[in-house]
Structures are given as structure tokens and as C-alpha cells.
Amino acid sequence: MARQSSSYAILCASFNQDNSGFAISTKDGFKIFDSNTGRLCYERAVGAFIIVEMLYSSSLLAIVGAGEQPSLSPRRLCLFNTTTGAPLREMTFLTSILAVRLNRKRLVVVLQEKTYIYDSNSLAILDTVDTVPNLKGLCAFSPSLDGCFLALPASTIKGSVLVYNVMELQSHCEIDAHRSPLAAITLSSNGTYIATASEQGTIIRVHLVSEATQSYSFRRGTYPSTIFSLSFAPSLQLPDILAAMSSSGSVHIFSLGFATNQRCQRSSSFLGSILPDSVNDALDPADHHVLHTAVSAGVRSYAVVRKVDKIPDSSSSEFSSCRNIPSVSTTRTSLHGAWIANSTF
Numbered sequence: 001m002a003r004q005s006s007s008y009a010i011l012c013a014s015f016n017q018d019n020s021g022f023a024i025s026t027k028d029g030f031k032i033f034d035s036n037t038g039r040l041c042y043e044r045a046v047g048a049f050i051i052v053e054m055l056y057s058s059s060l061l062a063i064v065g066a067g068e069q070p071s072l073s074p075r076r077l078c079l080f081n082t083t084t085g086a087p088l089r090e091m092t093f094l095t096s097i098l099a100v101r102l103n104r105k106r107l108v109v110v111l112q113e114k115t116y117i118y119d120s121n122s123l124a125i126l127d128t129v130d131t132v133p134n135l136k137g138l139c140a141f142s143p144s145l146d147g148c149f150l151a152l153p154a155s156t157i158k159g160s161v162l163v164y165n166v167m168e169l170q171s172h173c174e175i176d177a178h179r180s181p182l183a184a185i186t187l188s189s190n191g192t193y194i195a196t197a198s199e200q201g202t203i204i205r206v207h208l209v210s211e212a213t214q215s216y217s218f219r220r221g222t223y224p225s226t227i228f229s230l231s232f233a234p235s236l237q238l239p240d241i242l243a244a245m246s247s248s249g250s251v252h253i254f255s256l257g258f259a260t261n262q263r264c265q266r267s268s269s270f271l272g273s274i275l276p277d278s279v280n281d282a283l284d285p286a287d288h289h290v291l292h293t294a295v296s297a298g299v300r301s302y303a304v305v306r307k308v309d310k311i312p313d314s315s316s317s318e319f320s321s322c323r324n325i326p327s328v329s330t331t332r333t334s335l336h337g338a339w340i341a342n343s344t345f
Contacts, residue, residue, distance in 0.1 A: 011066055013329035016054035017103065017143040017189065018234055019210070019306035023052040023061075023328050027068065032061075032082070035327050040080045047072045048279050053100045059083040062100045062107070077109060078124075084324040098137025099143060099148070106166045107255045110137050115152060117166060118227045121283055127169045131329045132156050136234060140185040140194065141166075147191025153182050153321060161185060173212040185228035188240060196241055197227035204230065204244055206256065218288065220244060235306035243326060245303035251294045251326060253305065255287035295329055 012030075015022045020043065020243050023032050029045035032051045033282040037186040048066035055061070061080045065072020074096040079088045091109075099110035107128075130150050140151040148167045154160035159178025164171055178198035186195050196208045206216040210265070220227070226247035233241035239254040295301045305326050 010121075010330070011048055012050050012052055013285075013302055014051075014053060015302070015304050015306075015329070017056050017232075017329070019231075019273045019327065021057055022327065023054055024329065025049040025052050026068075027066075030063070034116070036142050044082075044085070051097065053102060055102055055104070064097045064101055067083065067096075067305050091123070098134065099139050101139065101141035101144035103141075103145065103148065105145055106148065108141060108166065110134065110139050110152070112137075115139070115150070117150075129162075129164060131162070132326045138182060138185060142187035142189055142191035144190045147209070149187055149191045149194075149195055150186055151185045153185075156181060157195060161194065161196060162192065163212070167275060172209070175212050177207065177214075178203070183243075184227040184230045185231060189231040189234055193232065193240060195230045195232065197230060197244065199226070201225040201246060204254070206242065213218055214225070216254075216256055218242075220246060220252055227280065228300050229302040229304075231302075231304040233308045241305050241308055243305045244292075244302045247298055247302075247330065249293050249295045249297040249299065251291040251303045251328060253289040253291075255325070258273045291326070295330045297337075299330050301323050301328055303328045 010026055013022065020035050021032060022035055023030055027048040028284060029043065029047065030049050032042040032268050032341055034041055035038065047066045049063050050066045051064035053062040059082045061082060062080050064074060064079050065076065066252050067074045075093050077091045077097055077100065081088050095108055095111050098112060101108040107120045109116045112135060113131055113133055114199065115131055116125060116214060117127040118125055132154065134153055138153050143151045146155045149172060150164045150166050152162045154174050155163040157180045158262045159180055161175050161177055161182060162171065163173050163175065173274055177196040180198035180200050182196055183201060191209055194209050195204060197204050202222065203219055204218045204220055205214055207213060208215045215241060227244055228247060229245040231243045242254045242256065244252040246252065259338040303326055
């Protein structure tokens with residue numbers, strides 16, 4: 001494992017849309033790294049930032065200050081050009097900015113009770129979404145222009161999620177995913193799946209966005225744990241891989257493709273044919289791999305799978321396993337490493 005350490009606490013840690021790069025911020029400034037090599041790509045020591053969002057590997061950043069200096073207000077969004085080292089545009093809001101998401105067509109700014117949708121090029125405001133109190137700025141965004149969705153909490157007492165079509169500027173559906181309030185949400189990059197975890201943290205559910213139907217239900221563990229992050233691997237005609245980072249310090253990797261194959265095999269059996277779908281989902285097996293103690297327990301961390309490679313079976317012309325290469329960024333250090341998942345997907 002390669003490790004990049006910091007002498008200061010990290011205020012924010014985020015990956016770009018294809019997980020090829022990540023940003024970290026301390027009280028002195030922010031840095032951009034290449035996820036594959038750990039190489040430092042850009043740094044700027046101008047003060048503390050609580051949000052640093054990248055637009056793929058371009059020179060555009062969306063940054064929000066931590067408020068420790070008058071010029072770095074948490075209510076001000078700055079679109080920054082790393083090539084020129086100068087701001088392109090600044091936008092000020094009435095309350096603190098809790099999250100920012102963007103792609104080449106849309107810019108999303110999440111406040112506590114409102115979410116604003118902008119055109120990324122002209123910065124014209126396109127829509128305003130009123131939300132339930134969202135103190136943590138919980139949201140998910142699929143950057144694909146063909147399936148561009150935004151997910152936001154729809155309730156403060158149960159795990160309901162609002163899915164909004166960002167390109168068509170209209171609500172797509174509302175999904176009741178859990179009985180407890182949401183702790184983590186993620187959308188696959190192509191907008192096909194949405195994964196959710198509640199504050200209990202024992203079950204992770206995956207829904208098909210187009211139909212708002214539950215497709216998978218994975219058990220992370222028996223005892224409650226806070227899910228710090230959920231993330232899908234890039235979808236390139238390979239089994240969809242879902243990564244979960246828990247407060248226990250472990251990284252959990254699930255294969256949706258493996259679960260589909262097992263479900264088909266089970267439903268063809270006698271017992272599988274007589275069990276209702278809800279029971280089948282509860283018993284859904286998963287190719288579940290755990291990287292124990294990846295970080296210290298209790299340290300807020302974010303895990304992504306930045307690459308998935310097929311590994312051919314030497315005894316046949318088919319592929320027998322996939323190699324998942326995860327990256328983990330924490331509020332104390334940033335690290336990245338390789339992990340072989342020796343399973344048939």
C-alpha cells in the first residue's frame with residue numbers, strides 16, 4: 001500500500017467523476033493527486049477549504065472555503081482554473097454550501113433545505129429543488145449525460161430518497177429504501193443503479209433507477225456500523241462493483257453481476273421457485289470481499305474502485321475473475337492500493 005500523509009487534519013477528501021484523481025484539503029490549502037500513481041498534480045496554499053470538486057481531469061475546480069478567512073466564506077462557491085491559477089466565477093448563497101456536484105452540462109449546489117441546478121457553461125439557474133432538512137449535505141450524482149440523475153434525502157425519519165432527472169429538470173421517482181434515515185447514497189456513473197445505506201449500516205440496497213425497483217440487497221455485517229461512503233466502479237461492460245466504507249475501518253466490495261448469476265441459479269431450483277421475491281432478495285448471496293482495518297476504526301473515510309480488470313482463465317477462453325483496484329481517502333491520510341478479488345463474476 002502506498003500512503004500519502006499530512007501533518008494536518010484533512011478537511012475534505014473527494015474523487016473525480018471517473019475516480020482517476022482525488023483532492024484533499026487541509027487548513028493550509030488543497031492538493032490534487034493522480035489515483036493510479038499517487039503523483040501530486042496540483043497544489044495551492046491559500047487557506048482552508050471544505051469542498052474541492054474536480055471536473056474529471058480538467059483544469060476546472062469547484063471550491064468552497066471553510067470560513068477561517070473572510071475571503072473563504074462557506075457561502076461562496078468559486079469556479080477555479082488550475083492552469084491560470086485564477087477564479088473564473090464566484091457565486092454567493094444565503095446559507096452554507098454543503099455539497100457541490102458537476103459534469104460538463106450541469107452544476108449542482110446543495111444547501112440545507114434547497115438544491116440549485118445550473119447550466120455548467122452559462123451558469124444560468126435552471127431549477128431549484130426544495131428538500132427536507134439535509135444537515136449533512138447528503139447527495140449522489142451520476143455524471144453521464146445519457147443518465148444524469150441527482151439523489152437527495154426525501155425524509156428525515158425514514159430512508160426515502162428523491163431521484164431527480166438533472167437533464168430533463170424534473171422529478172424521476174421517490175424510493176423508500178430503508179426504515180431508518182439515510183447515511184449514504186451513490187449512483188452508478190451511467191445512472192443505472194442507486195445504492196443506499198441507512199444509519200443502521202447493516203444492509204445495503206441497490207435499486208434500478210429506471211423502474212425504481214429493488215434489484216439487490218446485500219448484508220454488510222450483523223452489528224450496526226456507520227457507512228461513510230458508497231461508490232460504484234466505472235461501468236464498462238463488466239460486472240457492476242459496489243464499494244462500501246464503514247466506521248469499523250473496513251472496505252466492503254460487492255459484485256452485482258455475481259449476485260445476478262446466483263439468483264438465476266437459485267430461482268431455477270425447487271426451493272427458489274416457491275420462495276417469494278422478497279425472501280429471495282433477503283437471502284441474496286454476493287461476491288463479498290472485505291479489506292479489514294484498511295484505516296483506523298472511526299476515522300471518516302471514502303472508498304472507490306477506480307478500475308476493474310478481467311482476468312482470463314488459463315484453462316479456457318473465458319474470464320474467471322476480476323481485479324478490483326480500490327482507493328481510500330481518509331480525514332487523516334490518503335492511501336491507495338491494489339486488491340485481487342479471486343472470484344468468478
